[in-house]
Amino acid sequence: MAKGLFLSIEGIDGSGKSTQLAHLTKRLERESISYLLNCEPGGSQVGNLIRKILLDPENPVFPTAELLLYFANRAQNVDEQICPALEAGRLVISDRYTDSTLAYQGHARSLGQSLVNQLHQIACRGTEPTLTLYLRIRPEVSASRLSHQKKDRLESEGAAFHHRVFEAYEALAEANPQRIVTIDGERSEAVIAADIWSIVMERWNQRDS
Numbered sequence: 001m002a003k004g005l006f007l008s009i010e011g012i013d014g015s016g017k018s019t020q021l022a023h024l025t026k027r028l029e030r031e032s033i034s035y036l037l038n039c040e041p042g043g044s045q046v047g048n049l050i051r052k053i054l055l056d057p058e059n060p061v062f063p064t065a066e067l068l069l070y071f072a073n074r075a076q077n078v079d080e081q082i083c084p085a086l087e088a089g090r091l092v093i094s095d096r097y098t099d100s101t102l103a104y105q106g107h108a109r110s111l112g113q114s115l116v117n118q119l120h121q122i123a124c125r126g127t128e129p130t131l132t133l134y135l136r137i138r139p140e141v142s143a144s145r146l147s148h149q150k151k152d153r154l155e156s157e158g159a160a161f162h163h164r165v166f167e168a169y170e171a172l173a174e175a176n177p178q179r180i181v182t183i184d185g186e187r188s189e190a191v192i193a194a195d196i197w198s199i200v201m202e203r204w205n206q207r208d209s
């Protein structure tokens, strides 16, 4: 059987990940390509319970507990959802994965990249995306896109925090040019969707080689 392909999509809050995944999954359905969409936090029954704890502004979650909750969610989804789908030859798409933890908890919350990487080894045990789409928008564009939405616990952090997340993504993209493809997310939705489709199809068609 053909191997699956593990793809993640990353970027700061409001960079258009959900918007682009709606375009991508609609097109995959039209082409009858079977996929699993993994959303973080969430993505499984246990994951959705963890998501509620993490995103509720009423919950005073301390940084280390937050980090462990993200990895508990990811470990659950790797075993329950991601590995079985990849073994069945499907396309797995994760809306955020360990790059998000490196950017938000490792860098913006200063818990350190090495701690995040250690926990990643424990939780994910080698289950890594082969392709990561980084939707790049500047923090000020994110702020203006999200200014009229109700903010969750993480989105209501200050501008300095969001700037640190952005910096971390920029550094990750520079350090991992083989895996991370940077996509200019400040263009129109349709233009970005066309770009993403051609990148994903190229990798999908090469997955066995």
Ligand SMILES: Nc1ncnc2c1ncn2[C@@H]1O[C@H](COP(=O)(O)OP(=O)(O)OP(=O)(O)O)[C@@H](O)[C@H]1O
Pocket (backbone or CB within 6 Å): 011, 012, 013, 014, 015, 016, 017, 018, 019, 020, 145, 146, 185, 186, 187, 188, 189, 192
């Ligand atoms: N290319 C675009 N140009 C302008 N606005 C956009 C574009 N893509 C998405 N938006 C708008 O920006 C807002 C945030 O988009 P979206 O929810 O897709 O981002 P996200 O990356 O999923 O955010 P989060 O990290 O909070 O889940 C939405 O109001 C969406 O309509």
Ligand SMILES: [Mg+2]
Pocket (backbone or CB within 6 Å): 017, 018, 019
């Ligand atoms: Mg989203």
